Amino acid sequence: MDVLFILTAVDQVAIDFGKPTQCGLHHVSIEEARRYIQEGQFPPGSMLPKVESALSFVMSSPVREAIITSLERAGEAIEGKTGTRFVKEIMVN
Numbered sequence: 436m437d438v439l440f441i442l443t444a445v446d447q448v449a450i451d452f453g454k455p456t457q458c459g460l461h462h463v464s465i466e467e468a469r470r471y472i473q474e475g476q477f478p479p480g481s482m483l484p485k486v487e488s489a490l491s492f493v494m495s496s497p498v499r500e501a502i503i504t505s506l507e508r509a510g511e512a513i514e515g516k517t518g519t520r521f522v523k524e525i526m527v528n
Contacts, residue, residue: 439492439501440512441485446505448486448519450476460519465490468521489521497523 447459450471463471468490477483489501504511504518512518 437496437499439489439499440509441489441501441503442506442509443482443485443503444505446508446517448477448482448503450474452476452478452482462520462522464522464524465494466524486521493521493523 447461448463449457449459451457468486471477472483472486477486485503489503492501493499501521502512502518503521508517512520
C-alpha cells in the first residue's frame with residue numbers, strides 16, 4: 436500500500452477547529468472529507484490544501500491512503516495512534 440504523509444503543526448485534522456465543539460478526526464472517508472469541505476470546515480489558507488491533496492492521492496489508486504499529522508508524532512501515526520488517516524471508505528465491522 437502506498438501512503439502519503441502530510442506533516443503539519445497539528446497532530447490531527449479537526450472539525451469545528453477552535454470552537455468548544457472541536458473534534459479531532461482519526462479516520463476520514465472520501466465522502467466524509469468532501470462533506471466537511473462543503474461545510475467549510477477547513478480554512479482555505481491552512482488545512483484545506485492539505486485535505487485536498489490527501490483526497491487527490493487516495494482517489495488516484497485503490498490501494499492508497501494519506502495521513503496528516505505533526506512531525507513529532509509521525510511514528511505514532513504510522514502505528515495508528517494519532518493523525519488523521521484518509522481512506523477510500525471506512526470499513527464497518
